[in-house]
Amino acid sequence: MDYRPFEINLTCLEGLEIVHCLFKVHAYAVVSIVGDSSSRQQTPVGKYFGDKPTWNFPMRFCLEESKLRQNQLVLMVQLRYSRIFGGDKTIAEVHIPFKKLLDNCGDNIWDTQFGVHQVIMTPSIKPPRGYLYFSYKFGEKIVNWDGSEGF
Template sequence: MECRKFEITLISANNLENVRMLCKMKVHARVSIGGSSPETEKRTPTDKHGEVNPAWNFTMRYTISETMLENYNSMLVVKLYCKRKMGDRYVGEIHTPMKELFEYAKNGGAGTNAAVLTLPVQKGCVNSQGALRFSYRFGERVSIDKLLLAECVSSWSLC
């Protein structure tokens, strides 16, 4: 099976909608690739100081199937939430196809397969307030034996 390592670093968000009227916003992000299955979701620590301008500089690593980069169906989804005692409150999200990320990084320069992007945060079907900044990079294509993959999926997933 052909796979690649994919590394994403959520750097920061700015000018987010303030969804807390009485207390400070404490924002974290949940990242998933492909479907929205709970097994693929990873989470940043909660930023307790930036409020509507949170900063994480937090890196997450995945191993993804090469087929995820061949069509527009596989999406990177980053959802932002404000932490609350009564349950987290949704702030907004970004969706972008993995294929577009790969092609942008591949054509970005110096053959690094890496890039930095800032995308508008959306809430529902319209742009909401704010933007999310992140960097990412793709590793080289490797062939992985399915049996070997089953043994080492604990910290890397999606292949």
């Protein structure tokens, strides 16, 4: 099968006040690919600059080329925060079809692109607002890659 490397760097979350009991929460992001059950990576807890959690955390994935071209893969970023009791909580999500990201590159598929996407809030925080900032790029297609060696 043919695969294409994909790199994403989650920069920061802006315009979404994340406060719990008068304290800023320990926000982090979980990135996965809908359509590929084996993909899941997580940022460390963000540092705060003003009211923005900032990660500046790069991640790499390898996407199946045919699923990418047929619009069968979706980038999902869950914005979560750590809680002492009761486990971690998802506060917002971002869903972006990979085909949209690929098409946005045009002829510059290997150049770093910059993106901003509005977050989808969970019902517990209203009104919906906030933006996730990130950069991304696709690598050259790997023909007949079996996944046994790195990319």
